[in-house]
Structure formats: C-alpha cells, structure tokens
Amino acid sequence: MTKKTSRIAIGALSLVLGSGSYLAFAQAPGPQAAAMSFFVTSVGLGKGGDLGGLAGADAHCQQLAAAVGGGAKTWHAYLSTQARPGQPAINARDRIGTGPWYNSKRVPIAKNLSDLNGDTVEEARLGSNLFKQTALNEKGGVVNGFGDMPNMHDMLTGSQPDGRAYTDNADHTCNNWTSSGAGQAQLGHSDRTGGGNTSWNSAHASRSCSQPDLVATGGAGLFYCFAIN
Amino acid sequence: MFMMACCNLVDLEIKMKKTTSVVALCTLSLLAGSGSFLAYAQQNPAPRQPMSFFVTSVGMGHGANLGGVAGADAHCQQLAAAVGAGGKTWRAYLSTQARPGQPAINARDRIGTGPWYNAKGEMIARDLAHLHGDTLELARMGNNITKVSDLTEKGAIVPGLTDGANARDREWSYMQEHPESNRHETLTGSTPDGRAFTDNVDHTCGNWTSEAKGNATALRENTGANAQVGMSDRNGGGNGSWNSAHGTSGCSQEDLGRSHGVGLYYCFAIN
Numbered sequence: 157m158t159k160k161t162s163r164i165a166i167g168a169l170s171l172v173l174g175s176g177s178y179l180a181f182a183q184a185p186g187p188q189a190a191a192m193s194f195f196v197t198s199v200g201l202g203k204g205g206d207l208g209g210l211a212g213a214d215a216h217c218q219q220l221a222a223a224v225g226g227g228a229k230t231w232h233a234y235l236s237t238q239a240r241p242g243q244p245a246i247n248a249r250d251r252i253g254t255g256p257w258y259n260s261k262r263v264p265i266a267k268n269l270s271d272l273n274g275d276t277v278e279e280a281r282l283g284s285n286l287f288k289q290t291a292l293n294e295k296g297g298v299v300n301g302f303g304d305m306p307n308m309h310d311m312l313t314g315s316q317p318d319g320r321a322y323t324d325n326a327d328h329t330c331n332n333w334t335s336s337g338a339g340q341a342q343l344g345h346s347d348r349t350g351g352g353n354t355s356w357n358s359a360h361a362s363r364s365c366s367q368p369d370l371v372a373t374g375g376a377g378l379f380y381c382f383a384i385n
Numbered sequence: 386m387f388m389m390a391c392c393n394l395v396d397l398e399i400k401m402k403k404t405t406s407v408v409a410l411c412t413l414s415l416l417a418g419s420g421s422f423l424a425y426a427q428q429n430p431a432p433r434q435p436m437s438f439f440v441t442s443v444g445m446g447h448g449a450n451l452g453g454v455a456g457a458d459a460h461c462q463q464l465a466a467a468v469g470a471g472g473k474t475w476r477a478y479l480s481t482q483a484r485p486g487q488p489a490i491n492a493r494d495r496i497g498t499g500p501w502y503n504a505k506g507e508m509i510a511r512d513l514a515h516l517h518g519d520t521l522e523l524a525r526m527g528n529n530i531t532k533v534s535d536l537t538e539k540g541a542i543v544p545g546l547t548d549g550a551n552a553r554d555r556e557w558s559y560m561q562e563h564p565e566s567n568r569h570e571t572l573t574g575s576t577p578d579g580r581a582f583t584d585n586v587d588h589t590c591g592n593w594t595s596e597a598k599g600n601a602t603a604l605r606e607n608t609g610a611n612a613q614v615g616m617s618d619r620n621g622g623g624n625g626s627w628n629s630a631h632g633t634s635g636c637s638q639e640d641l642g643r644s645h646g647v648g649l650y651y652c653f654a655i656n
Contacts, residue, residue, distance in 0.1 A: 273525075274521070274524060274525045275521075276521070277518065277519075277520070277521050277524050278577065280518060280521055280524030280525045281517070281518045281524045281577040281578065281626065281629075282577055282624040282625075282626045282629070282630075283527070283619075283624050283625050283626060284624065285623055285624060285625070286625075287619055287620045287621070287625040288546075288620050289546050289547060289620050289621065302531070302532075302533050303532075303533060317522065317525035317526055318525065348527070348531065348619050348625060349531040349532060349533055349619065350531070350533070352508070352529045353526040353527045353528070353529060354526070354527030354528070354529075354530070354531060354619055354625070355525065355526050355527060358525075358526075
C-alpha cells in the first residue's frame with residue numbers, strides 16, 4: 157500500500173468510525189451480522205501443551221463450537237507446528253481460512269489474514285479488532301486478563317508474530333502439541349497486555365509444557381479457534 | 386476475601402485523599418497480588434528509572450481546547466511538578482496541522498528520543514521506532530503501552546472499557562463525579578505513525594484551541610472539527626491503537642464524553 161492510499165484509508169476509517177466508541181457500533185449488529193467464526197476456548201484440555209497434536213486441538217475447537225450451536229462450521233485451532241523429519245512445518249495463519257471472522261457476539265475480529273496478522277506496517281500499527289473485550293470465548297464470556305484472578309490471557313499459538321511456524325531448532329510448540337512436560341510453547345495475549353508488548357499471538361514463551369507452568373505465567377492452556385468456512 | 390480487604394484499603398485511602406480513584410486502586414491492588422507481576426518485579430532488581438511518561442490524571446475541562454500545544458505542555462509540566470517530577474521538560478503527545486504560515490508539527494517529533502518509563506519505572510518504549518512500530522516487526526509486537534502500564538503521573542490506572550459502566554457514563558457531568566468511569570480516549574491528533582494529518586479535515590480541534598460542538602446529534606456522524614484519539618487501554622475503537630483509533634464527535638467537553646473521553650493525553654519527558 158502506498159503512503160498516499162494509506163492516508164486516504166485512515167481518513168476513510170475515521171469517517172466511517174466517526175466519533176463514537178467503536179464498541180457501541182459493534183454491539184448493535186446490523187441485519188447482515190455474521191455467525192460466530194472466532195472464539196477463545198472457554199476451557200483448555202488440561203494437559204499443558206499436550207493437545208493431542210493439531211488434530212486434537214481442532215477437535216476441541218469443533219466440540220466447543222458444537223456445544224453452542226456452531227458445529228456446522230469447520231473449526232481449526234490457531235496453532236503452528238514445526239518441521240520434523242518427513243513433516244513440513246505448518247503455519248497457524250495458513251489453517252484458518254481467509255476471514256472475515258466474527259466473535260460470538262457477531263463483532264468483527266479481523267477482515268482478512270493481512271488485517272489479523274498485520275502484514276503491512278499500517279495494519280500492524282493499528283492492529284486488528286482482537287482485544288480483551290472482543291476476544292470472547294464460544295459462550296460469549298470475556299477471558300480473564302492481566303489484573304483478573306486468575307489471569308488466563310496466555311494463548312497457545314506456537315507462532316511468530318506473522319503467524320508462521322518458527323524455523324530455528326528450539327521447541328516453540330511443545331513438540332508439536334504432544335508434550336505436557338519438557339519443551340516450550342510460544343504464547344500470545346488475548347488482552348494484548350503484558351510481556352512488554354501488545355502481541356495477540358507471540359508475546360512470550362511458556363516456562364515449560366506442563367499445566368502448572370502454563371498457569372504460572374497467566375495461562376490455562378487456552379487457544380484461539382477460527383472457522384474456515 | 387482478598388477483594389474485601391482490597392476495598393477496605395481503598396475506602397481508607399479515599400478518606401485521606403479525595404482524588405484517588407477507587408477502580409484504579411482496586412485494580413492496582415489486584416495486580417500487586419498477581420503472580421506474574423510479582424515475578425516480573427522480582428526479576429528486575431535494578432534501581433527504578435525516574436518517570437518520563439504518564440497519562441494526565443485530569444483533563445483541562447474545556448474539551449479539546451488545551452490552550453494550544455503550549456497550554457497542553459504546561460499542563461503536563463504542572464502535573465509532573467505536583468508529584469516531584471518537575472525537573473524534567475515535559476511535552477504533550479499532540480500533533481498540530483499545517484495552517485497558513487504555520488507548518489504542521491508531528492507529535493513524535495516533540496517528545497525526545499526515549500527510552501520512556503512510567504510512574505512505576507516500567508519501560509513504555511525504548512525509542513521512537515519502538516513507540517510507533519516503524520518496522521513491520523516492531524509494529525506487530527507493539528510497544529508497552531497497555532492499560533496496566535500507561536499510568537497517570539500519580540501511578541494510577543486510567544479506567545478503560547467496561548470500567549464504571551453506567552447508562553450515564555458518556556455524560557461529562559457524570560464522568561466528572563465518577564472518576565472510575567471509562568475515559569480511555571486519549572487526545573493525540575495524530576496518524577498511527579505519530580505524525581500530523583495532511584488532509585483537509587480538522588483532526589486537532591483547531592490545533593487544540595477549539596471546544597466547538599460537533600455538527601451532528603447522532604454519534605459517528607460529525608463531519609466537522611474533531612480530535613483524533615487513541616485508546617489508553619488498547620481496547621475498543623475498532624483496532625485498539627494507542628494513538629490513532631478514531632475521531633471524536635466534536636471538540637466540546639460533552640462531545641469528548643460521548644465516546645468515553647474526558648480530554649486526557651499522553652505526556653513525555655524529553656530529557
């Protein structure tokens with residue numbers, strides 16, 4: 157995007173959002189409001205970074221969605237896996253369809269992959285519409301964040317800030333989501349608060365892959381789920 | 386149990402000091418009790434850095450009329466001096482737009498080079514590039530301006546989205562009497578890169594001299610002068626931008642309140 161168009165876009169955004177709080181706008185969905193296509197898992201799987209691999213995590217998303225009437229969509233966890241012999245890496249951003257995605261109150265979360273992952277400086281500076289009051293669980297609940305008891309804002313992602321898998325030799329995915337002991341998982345913050353940055357998907361690493369260690373830094377083994385259709 | 390103890394403490398505090406915000410103190414107390422915060426503090430035994438960043442604890446009371454940038458700077462300096470930080474030179478994070486004979490001023494060019502620290506000595510940003518996300522990598526990660534770190538000069542959290550929620554929490558008269566109500570909209574007049582707007586719309590309320598009412602009764606329909614605002618709690622505004630989420634309904638104190646603002650802004654020390 158050129159500088160000129162970005163300024164026009166920003167100007168247009170200001171006009172569209174006008175003067176009111178965006179939340180007021182967002183809380184009054186129009187007639188075309190879309191069905192839920194994004195949520196934070198209301199509960200984890202309870203075994204630290206062992207989610208039963210990507211397949212297990214996806215099944216958890218699907219099950220939670222189905223319990224609130226969202227089972228007709230195909231749900232994928234926003235998780236990357238790292239390359240292993242015979243297994244290429246999988247990028248979280250490549251698993252979740254193309255958007256737009258809406259939370260359980262039909263509030264838009266991101267328009268597309270570029271908006272979600274901040275693929276241009278302009279997009280990355282603004283950020284998507286994912287923050288504490290919009291990153292709801294499938295039941296419409298706000299996920300506890302920094303300052304709440306207990307804090308559960310650490311989201312498993314295993315991803316770099318651009319939504320892709322790590323390419324170094326360190327473990328960032330609890331051995332591709334099969335370890336509940338050794339290893340580490342890269343975490344984002346659903347409230348975009350803490351860790352010295354405001355990253356939703358790549359704020360810091362976990363201490364290990366055990367459930368107690370996930371809890372210790374403000375987590376519960378929760379993760380983001382997106383509908384691909 | 387902990388909450389009760391916390392709120393008793395707050396009550397005592399309120400009796401001693403009228404301006405103290407209940408919500409802010411309660412949240413602070415909870416934070417102090419949270420494991421990750423303690424762990425963080427314990428890992429940082431280095432001497433506390435002096436404050437070089439804060440959000441104004443109070444607005445100036447005349448909407449977006451701050452007496453120009455000079456008036457806004459003086460307000461920063463005065464608030465800082467009241468808490469013993471008057472030895473530094475303070476600047477408001479505000480842009481002004483070009484006018485005949487007056488070139489535009491970019492907020493980012495007014496605030497020194499950092500690093501900047503809040504009232505608790507926590508780093509807000511290392512430098513201008515970190516603060517504004519000047520590269521894709523920096524922009525994706527963001528700076529450390531969050532609800533729990535962008536404190537007032539008194540070290541209090543600025544109430545944000547859903548704090549003090551009430552049917553009247555968009556009315557200036559109510560907000561004045563209820564310091565716990567949401568006031569996350571922070572005046573900047575700036576684009577997301579921290580620079581002045583270059584279009585023909587007034588995004589700075591007459592370069593911070595106007596408290597004129599907006600030209601629409603309905604929210605989001607004002608097409609006249611407004612102030613671009615950021616979200617101090619990174620919550621709301623369609624993106625959570627700290628410095629450029631959207632424009633206000635107008636420039637009056639009442640207009641700022643309609644979208645949860647009371648005319649607060651960021652102050653940075655340049656030295």
